[in-house]
Amino acid sequence: xxxxxxxxxxxxxxxxxxxxxxxxxxxxxxxxxxxxxxxxxxxxxxxxxxxxxxxxxxxxxxxxxxxxxxxxxxxxxxxxxxxxxxxxxxxxxxxxxxxxxxxxxxxxxxxxxxxxxxxxxxxxxxxxxxxx
Amino acid sequence: xxxxxxxxxxxxxxxxxxxxxxxxxxxxxxxxxxxxxxxxxxxxxxxxxxxxxxxxxxxxxxxxxxxxxxxxxxxxxxxxxxxxxxxxxxx
Numbered sequence: 001x002x003x004x005x006x007x008x009x010x011x012x013x014x015x016x017x018x019x020x021x022x023x024x025x026x027x028x029x030x031x032x033x034x035x036x037x038x039x040x041x042x043x044x045x046x047x048x049x050x051x052x053x054x055x056x057x058x059x060x061x062x063x064x065x066x067x068x069x070x071x072x073x074x075x076x077x078x079x080x081x082x083x084x085x086x087x088x089x090x091x092x093x094x095x096x097x098x099x100x101x102x103x104x105x106x107x108x109x110x111x112x113x114x115x116x117x118x119x120x121x122x123x124x125x126x127x128x129x130x131x132x
Numbered sequence: 133x134x135x136x137x138x139x140x141x142x143x144x145x146x147x148x149x150x151x152x153x154x155x156x157x158x159x160x161x162x163x164x165x166x167x168x169x170x171x172x173x174x175x176x177x178x179x180x181x182x183x184x185x186x187x188x189x190x191x192x193x194x195x196x197x198x199x200x201x202x203x204x205x206x207x208x209x210x211x212x213x214x215x216x217x218x219x220x221x222x223x
Contacts, residue, residue: 072198074175075157101199102160105152108167114159116197 006043008055009078010064011119014040017056020118024096025081027054054079059120068120075101077114077124086111086127133208136188142181144169146190146204155194155201 011017021027027044030053034040039060043053059068071078083089086104090113094100101122102114111127136142148164149156156164162178165171173181182202185191189208193200 069198073200075159075199077159099197101157101196101201103154105160105164106167107163112163114157122199 005051006053006055007079008057009117009121009123010059010068011056011117011121012059012068013119014042014056014058017117017119018042018044021054021056024093024098025117025123056119064120072116072120072122075114075122078117078121080112080124080126083125083127086113086125089113089125133188133190133211136184136190139181139184141171141173141177142185144171145178145181145185149191149202149204150206155196155203157199157201161202 018029018032021044022029026047028047030043030045032040032042039058042056044056045051045053059065068078090100090104093115099116100113101116102112104111104113106129109129109131111129112124114122114124117123137146144165145161148161148169151164151168152160158175158178162173162175165173165178182191182193186193190205191202192205193202195201
């Protein structure tokens, strides 16, 4: 059986991303290896021992800039994270100085908000609403 | 402006924009249309509709940092009310 163990987002600054994804968003640092070429093999995961990791990949390739710029201009998130309470997370993150392009909004089965990860991406946080 | 308002899809776009006091990204607007108005549009389609609404002065957009935000402007509709006033008894 094939399973997803790694997904990635491109980040414009890996050290800033390491700080943002752990200290601000609350993920756990999993791997941080200096590759010797100015880049790192940098992953974070959900707190606990879940094997899934998110790779914070250096945005060095020339197509990444236009890709990120196009998505951000239209407000499209690079990926989405689950939260239990979207409004509470929104307030916590705003308190930490995080900027949002969309405040918590009910969208059908989910309540979502979209934030700027300061590393070139918009990130959606999504709360599954109880079925009516 | 009358042509801009003639299309049901563009009226739905105005509904979706007017539903929020904050400005909206294209992403948020597309989701609101899908979930609140049962209108599913491609990015190209909504861009064309937004352009018509912008030319009519009903929608404005501005850049905030790297993101484009849209908002609804009711000012052109005031002209309609001036031209064909509605008395308080009728409204």
